[in-house]
Amino acid sequence: MGEPILECRDLRVTFRKGNRLIKAVDGVSFGVEPGECYGLVGGSGCGKSTLARLVTRLRDADSGTVWLEGRDVTGVTGRGLRAFYRKVQMVFQDPVASFDPRKKIGQSIAEVLRNFGLAERTALRAAINGALEMVGLSPEHGERLPGQVSGGQCQRAALARAVAVRPRLLICDEVTSALDVSVQAQIVSLLRRLQGELNMAIIFISHDLSLVRCFTTRLGVMLDGKIVETGPAAEVVSTPKHEHTKLLLSSLFPVPRSAPGP
Numbered sequence: 001m002g003e004p005i006l007e008c009r010d011l012r013v014t015f016r017k018g019n020r021l022i023k024a025v026d027g028v029s030f031g032v033e034p035g036e037c038y039g040l041v042g043g044s045g046c047g048k049s050t051l052a053r054l055v056t057r058l059r060d061a062d063s064g065t066v067w068l069e070g071r072d073v074t075g076v077t078g079r080g081l082r083a084f085y086r087k088v089q090m091v092f093q094d095p096v097a098s099f100d101p102r103k104k105i106g107q108s109i110a111e112v113l114r115n116f117g118l119a120e121r122t123a124l125r126a127a128i129n130g131a132l133e134m135v136g137l138s139p140e141h142g143e144r145l146p147g148q149v150s151g152g153q154c155q156r157a158a159l160a161r162a163v164a165v166r167p168r169l170l171i172c173d174e175v176t177s178a179l180d181v182s183v184q185a186q187i188v189s190l191l192r193r194l195q196g197e198l199n200m201a202i203i204f205i206s207h208d209l210s211l212v213r214c215f216t217t218r219l220g221v222m223l224d225g226k227i228v229e230t231g232p233a234a235e236v237v238s239t240p241k242h243e244h245t246k247l248l249l250s251s252l253f254p255v256p257r258s259a260p261g262p
Contacts, residue, residue, distance in 0.1 A: 003070060004031035005168055005201050006088075011054050011064035024050045025061070026225035032169065037195060037202040039216030039233060041209050041248070047225040048205050049093075052173045055203070056090045057081060069168070086116050089162035093174035095154040099146035105157045106132075106142025109164055116165050131164035132157070134197075135190060152183040156190065163194055170194075171203045176211065188215050209248045213237045221245045 009029050015022045024047045032038045040048050053059040055066060057073070065074045073084050092098045099108050106128045113119040119127035129139045135156040146154055155175060162170060172191065176184040192215065195202055206212050212219055213233050220230040221244060229242040240246045 003034075004067075005034045005069055006032040006055065006203075007067040008051075008055060009065045009067070011051065011061045011066070013050060013054060013059065013062050023225045025054060028064075028222075028225070028227055030220055030227060030230065032201050032203060034168070035195070035199050035201055036218065037191075037204055037216045039212035039219035040203060040205045040222060040227075041207065041212045041219055042222030043207055043248075046222040048222050049173055050225075051222070052090065052171050052203070052205055056088060056171055057084060058090075082116075086165060087168040088171070089165060089167040089169075090171040090173065091155070091158050091162050091175050093177055095151070095158040095175075096146045098158055099154070101146055104143055104145055105149070105160075106139075108146075109142065109157075109161045112161055113164055118165060127164065131160040134163060134194065135160045152179055152186065155179065155187060159187075159190065159194070163198060163200075166198060167200055169201045169203070171205070173205045174207070177206065177208070184211065191215070209237070221248065 008031070011025050011028045012023070013025045015024050028051055030038070040051070042048050050059070054061045057066070061074070065072055067073065068084060068087065073080070076084055099105065109128045109131050110124055113124060113127050128142055132139060132142050137153065137156050137160060141149060141153060141157065146157070149157065176187050179187065188211065191202060194200070204212060204216055216233045218231065219233045219236055220227040221236065221242060222228070223244045229236060229240065229245045236245060237249065240249055
């Protein structure tokens with residue numbers, strides 16, 4: 001495989017909770033290859049969402065570095081940060097909360113396109129409709145407010161806004177956790193298609209190992225702010241080495257209890 005599109009080196013961040021210091025991310029290092037889907041799995045509070053915010057520069061790390069396409073982007077600001085967000089986009093767990101509730105969905109997509117200078121005024125409508133079509137929505141959805149569409153449709157709209165700029169890396173933070181099982185499958189299928197069409201890498205973050213293992217090529221298992229196991233997804237699932245990975249798998253495939261005796 002070639003040079004990683006993303007490389008994180010020894011990222012650390014500590015929170016203070018009362019009199020305690022909590023190591024939310026504790027020396028995490030990993031890389032993502034161009035065009036691959038890297039899964040990040042772990043229970044609630046393990047640090048995976050905090051790690052996503054460090055990667056996307058939504059929060060500064062206490063120490064460590066983030067490299068994008070061979071360039072250290074840990075401390076970039078201004079135009080450098082703007083260029084970073086042209087290549088890296090994030091989709092959040094709660095799609096409704098990620099939109100301005102007063103703006104129509106199409107207006108929010110237009111705002112992103114204008115911010116990056118990706119569509120002239122005369123071509124803006126076509127660009128908005130193209131982004132909506134890419135995720136299976138119609139132009140009519142662009143005329144609605146975020147609260148006027150279903151949860152699955154709103155998550156598709158959030159994806160439309162993110163992929164409208166044609167990012168090199170898309171970070172999906174628990175994007176299916178608030179959806180029912182049938183809609184989860186649709187979103188995962190959509191992500192797989194978008195990944196191929198746009199040749200972008202994806203970091204797919206979830207607490208659901210069953211979902212991560214069927215979608216990702218490699219995965220990392222997080223516990224207490226650390227990645228405790230990483231490798232090809234099929235290998236990690238078939239021959240787990242860390243006890244926490246085994247625990248996650250045991251909850252996915254519980255061992256049947258023996259039938260009671262007479």
